[in-house]
Amino acid sequence: MNENERQVKQITLKSEDFSKWYLELIRKAELADYAPVKGMMIIRPYGYAIWENIQRLLDGRFKASGHVNAYFPLFIPESYLQKEAAHVKGFAPEVAWVTHGGSEELEERLAVRPTSEAIIGPTYSKWIKSYRDLPVLINQWANVVRWEKVTRPFLRTTEFLWQEGHTCHESYEDAQAETLRILGIYKEFVETELAIPVLAGRKSDREKFAGAEMTYAIEALMSDGKALQMGTSHNLGQHFAKVFNIRYEDRNQALQYVWQTSWGVSTRLIGAVVMAHGDDSGLVFPPNIAPTQVVIVPIAIGNWKETVLPVAREAEAALAAKGVRVSLDAREEFTPGWKFAEYEMRGVPLRLEIGPRDVKQGQAVLVRRDSRAKEPAPLAGLAEKVPAVLADIQTSLFRRALEFREANTREAGDFEGFKEAMEAKRGFIVSPWCGDEACEDKIKEETMATIRVIALDQPADKAPGLCVCCGRAGKTVAHFARAY
Numbered sequence: 001m002n003e004n005e006r007q008v009k010q011i012t013l014k015s016e017d018f019s020k021w022y023l024e025l026i027r028k029a030e031l032a033d034y035a036p037v038k039g040m041m042i043i044r045p046y047g048y049a050i051w052e053n054i055q056r057l058l059d060g061r062f063k064a065s066g067h068v069n070a071y072f073p074l075f076i077p078e079s080y081l082q083k084e085a086a087h088v089k090g091f092a093p094e095v096a097w098v099t100h101g102g103s104e105e106l107e108e109r110l111a112v113r114p115t116s117e118a119i120i121g122p123t124y125s126k127w128i129k130s131y132r133d134l135p136v137l138i139n140q141w142a143n144v145v146r147w148e149k150v151t152r153p154f155l156r157t158t159e160f161l162w163q164e165g166h167t168c169h170e171s172y173e174d175a176q177a178e179t180l181r182i183l184g185i186y187k188e189f190v191e192t193e194l195a196i197p198v199l200a201g202r203k204s205d206r207e208k209f210a211g212a213e214m215t216y217a218i219e220a221l222m223s224d225g226k227a228l229q230m231g232t233s234h235n236l237g238q239h240f241a242k243v244f245n246i247r248y249e250d251r252n253q254a255l256q257y258v259w260q261t262s263w264g265v266s267t268r269l270i271g272a273v274v275m276a277h278g279d280d281s282g283l284v285f286p287p288n289i290a291p292t293q294v295v296i297v298p299i300a301i302g303n304w305k306e307t308v309l310p311v312a313r314e315a316e317a318a319l320a321a322k323g324v325r326v327s328l329d330a331r332e333e334f335t336p337g338w339k340f341a342e343y344e345m346r347g348v349p350l351r352l353e354i355g356p357r358d359v360k361q362g363q364a365v366l367v368r369r370d371s372r373a374k375e376p377a378p379l380a381g382l383a384e385k386v387p388a389v390l391a392d393i394q395t396s397l398f399r400r401a402l403e404f405r406e407a408n409t410r411e412a413g414d415f416e417g418f419k420e421a422m423e424a425k426r427g428f429i430v431s432p433w434c435g436d437e438a439c440e441d442k443i444k445e446e447t448m449a450t451i452r453v454i455a456l457d458q459p460a461d462k463a464p465g466l467c468v469c470c471g472r473a474g475k476t477v478a479h480f481a482r483a484y
Ligand SMILES: [Zn+2]
Pocket: 433, 434, 435, 436, 439, 467, 468, 469, 470, 471, 472
């Protein structure tokens, strides 16, 4: 480590340049690095540890709701992808093709999966014969490739990691119930574990998944006032069942097409955590998904190795025994001050400082990353105190994000007001919409805002009011925003 690297790594202030702050932070906090192929991303161990926590917490929820994991191939024959017209049209501009195996040209091009409906559908048509085979509730953890023109680490990359669920049901109602069940799991997961409040609702027709009957999504507001789609759940109807001939014998011995759903969240969630909670000093990780929840920094003064270090080791062991993800940084080549700044930048939720004076007093000093509040705590009770503080940080981060969203959600009664609000303040604008795509297009053209969701909980007691764009009667109330 040279002298230069010992300096606290300076990052651009978030308040000065959000986009630059995000890109610098991703690299300096060692979440990800750029790859030789443009638009691809190397996820470093610190970033991957977050993905592992997300996987573990989400996979537990999938299993608890009856889903199982499987794995399908990376390559899809071109003829399979061509079968569903809307699907292929939607994905064609982004597909990467394999044309050669070694030096031999392939008879049929192979798509690198942009999503797996076209490989899973034909497989299901072999597996499903009877209503007794339903429902099929399969998820896979995988990578997909979409050849994107404009990319940004975690938010939009050519290759990304995700999970994709693909289910089959006996009826439309069952498929719809599954679509909404997963939307509910996503919302609960993101709010509980990532501490990010989300709106759950359906997409307009122009924003829906290629080949879906109906797309639902969870949407969050990032701290720069732009919205981010955090996950989608699609009711596929029978579109794919018909093209891939997925049929079953129903309870009256009649042949029926199955009803399908698909749903996914991706490594984009990591970008969301960075943008929703980070500040001028760097990352702020919610404890539930933080790779390291607590860092212990011994203050190296005098004979600290004999006095402070054993006490710090004891605290580390006591916290680890409680299941806390804790690390002790006893490196001598870095000053405590350097370490404080480094772990703040890396978003570690809680820091424990222990110096010679603290040892004499039988205490450690707890410093929270979210509020920077400092408080002494008796060493004897650390194993009880620390998990309670971590839980409080988790709920405080959620509350802060929710207050931000509420402060940045506005109503606009007319188009002039809409344009002004979107220009000056961004955030969500809640307005009645007539349901006409012409209005949706005009709004996008003039304000760069799109319909993020049509919230599930629409006001039931009154009519939506007049469309913010054309002034005709509104059909629904929609949440508009500029989005990533
Ligand atoms: Zn309208």
